Amino acid sequence: MRKFYLPLMVLLLFVVIIGGSWSGILNDYYQLVLLLITINIILTVSLNLINGYMGEFSVGHAGFMAVGAYAAGLLSVWLFAEDKVFGPPVLPAAWAIPLFPVILIVGAIAASLVGLLVAIPSFRTRGDYLAIITLAVNYIVKSFLENFAPGGPRGFVGMKRVMNNMADVFDAPWLLIWAFIGMIVTILVIRNFVSSTFGKGVEAIREDEIAAELMSVNTRRVKVVAFMLSCGLAGLAGGLFAHWPGGFINPSTFTILKSTEVMVMVYLGGMGSISGSIITAIGFTLLLEFLRPLGVFKWVVIPLLLVVTMLVRPSGILGNKELTDVFPRLRAVFGSEEESYAPASD
Amino acid sequence: MTLADFLQHLLNALQWGSFYALIALGYTMVYGVLLLINFAHGDIFMVGAYAGFYVATFLLGRYAISLPLALPSGVILLLTLLGSMVLTAAVGVAIERVAYRPLRERGADRLYLVITALMIGIFLEYVNLSTLGSADRGFPQLIPKVIFTVGGVSVTNVKIVVIVLSILVMIGLELMVRRTKLGMAMRAISYDKVAVPLMGVDVNSIIVATFIIGSSLAAVAGVMFGTAYEVISFDMGVLIGWKAFICAVVGGIGEIRGAMLGGFLLAFIEIFVVALGQIPGFEWLSSTYRDLVSFTILLVLLTIRPTGIFGVARRQKV
Numbered sequence: 214m215r216k217f218y219l220p221l222m223v224l225l226l227f228v229v230i231i232g233g234s235w236s237g238i239l240n241d242y243y244q245l246v247l248l249l250i251t252i253n254i255i256l257t258v259s260l261n262l263i264n265g266y267m268g269e270f271s272v273g274h275a276g277f278m279a280v281g282a283y284a285a286g287l288l289s290v291w292l293f294a295e296d297k298v299f300g301p302p303v304l305p306a307a308w309a310i311p312l313f314p315v316i317l318i319v320g321a322i323a324a325s326l327v328g329l330l331v332a333i334p335s336f337r338t339r340g341d342y343l344a345i346i347t348l349a350v351n352y353i354v355k356s357f358l359e360n361f362a363p364g365g366p367r368g369f370v371g372m373k374r375v376m377n378n379m380a381d382v383f384d385a386p387w388l389l390i391w392a393f394i395g396m397i398v399t400i401l402v403i404r405n406f407v408s409s410t411f412g413k414g415v416e417a418i419r420e421d422e423i424a425a426e427l428m429s430v431n432t433r434r435v436k437v438v439a440f441m442l443s444c445g446l447a448g449l450a451g452g453l454f455a456h457w458p459g460g461f462i463n464p465s466t467f468t469i470l471k472s473t474e475v476m477v478m479v480y481l482g483g484m485g486s487i488s489g490s491i492i493t494a495i496g497f498t499l500l501l502e503f504l505r506p507l508g509v510f511k512w513v514v515i516p517l518l519l520v521v522t523m524l525v526r527p528s529g530i531l532g533n534k535e536l537t538d539v540f541p542r543l544r545a546v547f548g549s550e551e552e553s554y555a556p557a558s559d
Numbered sequence: 560m561t562l563a564d565f566l567q568h569l570l571n572a573l574q575w576g577s578f579y580a581l582i583a584l585g586y587t588m589v590y591g592v593l594l595l596i597n598f599a600h601g602d603i604f605m606v607g608a609y610a611g612f613y614v615a616t617f618l619l620g621r622y623a624i625s626l627p628l629a630l631p632s633g634v635i636l637l638l639t640l641l642g643s644m645v646l647t648a649a650v651g652v653a654i655e656r657v658a659y660r661p662l663r664e665r666g667a668d669r670l671y672l673v674i675t676a677l678m679i680g681i682f683l684e685y686v687n688l689s690t691l692g693s694a695d696r697g698f699p700q701l702i703p704k705v706i707f708t709v710g711g712v713s714v715t716n717v718k719i720v721v722i723v724l725s726i727l728v729m730i731g732l733e734l735m736v737r738r739t740k741l742g743m744a745m746r747a748i749s750y751d752k753v754a755v756p757l758m759g760v761d762v763n764s765i766i767v768a769t770f771i772i773g774s775s776l777a778a779v780a781g782v783m784f785g786t787a788y789e790v791i792s793f794d795m796g797v798l799i800g801w802k803a804f805i806c807a808v809v810g811g812i813g814e815i816r817g818a819m820l821g822g823f824l825l826a827f828i829e830i831f832v833v834a835l836g837q838i839p840g841f842e843w844l845s846s847t848y849r850d851l852v853s854f855t856i857l858l859v860l861l862t863i864r865p866t867g868i869f870g871v872a873r874r875q876k877v
């Protein structure tokens with residue numbers, strides 16, 4: 214019975230959120246915040262695979278998000294909306310509802326292919342040099358979109374029409390539903406990946422790449438898979454973000470500042486801790502919203518808070534542990550059959 | 560492209576490269592000693608420009624309290640440079656003391672230092688934005704601009720000052736690192752962090768000295784940038800800082816010659832991408848492709864030679 218607690222709780226949360234949005238108890242603002250939370254969780258958990266579990270230093274996560282956002286956004290507008298670039302919709306609007314996840318997946322695949330740009334150099338280099346490669350990819354993606362994507366630097370609009378068409382056919386908070394599902398899928402995929410035999414290679418690479426190689430870990434394959442998985446999930450987050458109620462995406466959303474934001478969530482939550490990532494993604498998004506009245510001062514307060522957090526607790530909120538390691542009784546709820554690896558803390 | 564055009568672009572690239580190189584030197588020196596990518600450095604450059612702005616406007620008597628005598632503009636420029644260097648170095652050292660040192664002494668993971676550096680950068684930007692406002696500032700013209708034209712190539716005296724000054728600074732720095740005791744200690748620390756303190760070198764004071772030098776160089780770049788382009792803004796350090804970091808890595812981070820070479824190289828690439836677009840047959844090469852081309856070249860270069868131009872791969876012992 215115990216092992217159904219967590220799925221039941223997730224289902225309950227899903228019903229509460231979707232029901233609340235559907236009936237209008239949660240107004241548009243709360244729905245937007247919920248959407249941002251789910252997107253941030255996807256981004257943070259996926260980046261944690263590279264920066265936390267693999268111990269690499271990727272500073273360009275927003276670039277992959279941008280690829281996913283543009284791929285999914287362009288595709289959905291081309292298929293389902295009247296647009297001055299693409300002309301009339303290719304498919305009837307009713308098809309948008311079943312095909313929406315396909316669009317998101319296409320965005321994710323596009324992003325994971327761009328992730329190869331980082332994965333291949335990572336065979337030969339790591340650490341700071343790999344960091345700069347990810348930085349360069351972030352800039353290349355942004356510059357490419359500014360020069361070649363429809364709308365250019367001003368951004369691309371039209372996704373809102375797709376969402377409106379979907380709501381006309383059947384009124385439901387479609388975006389939030391898929392964002393929630395995407396978030397759960399991301400958490401499950403990453404959790405199962407890092408605890409699989411193949412995924413243990415990721416942690417082996419972090420601890421000692423040469424030793425891992427000697428222990429017959431195929432480091433190249435592990436790296437390619439890890440990078441493509443992480444970048445693909447970032448693309449999924451991007452695809453969801455492209456359909457946000459604001460209705461537009463532009464290349465300057467996906468700058469290094471966005472990447473920094475995701476990175477901060479990863480490190481605050483603790484490298485190699487999925488529950489830490491989830492907690493900080495929620496907390497950080499809410500913090501950003503609470504500090505909104507401060508205006509510009511928000512960005513004075515937040516860095517200071519983070520610097521202080523680093524000084525007080527340099528390994529992040531949860532360090533390398535999961536929530537169940539800190540509060541063992543939670544295992545009853547989360548029902549993890551295996552003890553996750555927690556190094557002796559000092 | 561005629562020869563005159565080529566020389567013109569070359570001069571522009573030299574000036575632009577001077578800024579990159581001066582900032583990249585700060586990155587590379589801190590990295591050499593601490594193995595820390597000091598991502599706040601681009602914003603230290605901005606602090607340098609603003610410190611210079613306030614020193615210069617004070618000396619020009621734009622505030623209620625002013626100097627009793629009017630100084631000649633050359634002296635003002637010199638004092639602005641020195642004042643900005645002192646103030647910026649103070650900011651740099653303060654950051655080191657408050658944010659980096661406690662983390663270091665605790666033995667925190669290197670990546671947390673990097674995140675702290677990123678946060679300090681954002682903090683500096685937004686403190687500036689929220690206290691001084693978002694409007695760009697006009698940097699006072701400290702040297703009256705004179706344009707010389709030699710054989711179709713025109714060059715301002717400011718440009719000459721920028722290029723000559725930065726080259727002098729770099730030569731001085733190279734001499735300092737190669738010939739003085741302080742420089743020797745810096746090189747020693749970047750070579751071996753364990754043995755050097757045992758030899759009686761006070762690592763913390765070397766680190767402070769590194770921050771002083773790096774921040775002063777950024778201040779020189781900031782004041783020169785203000786003098787050359789006459790506009791400074793709160794976010795001026797962001798893009799130029801990231802690009803200077805790239806220059807440092809392309810040259811081989813930790814190497815002073817590498818930072819200089821990387822700075823000029825990136826500037827040449829950027830200027831000539833823009834210049835090529837004006838030649839018939841290359842019209843498709845829009846000037847907005849500049850970042851795309853330069854970052855792609857970086858990517859290719861690092862894939863072929865992962866340690867940068869001057870960087871030496873340290874063999875990993877098993």
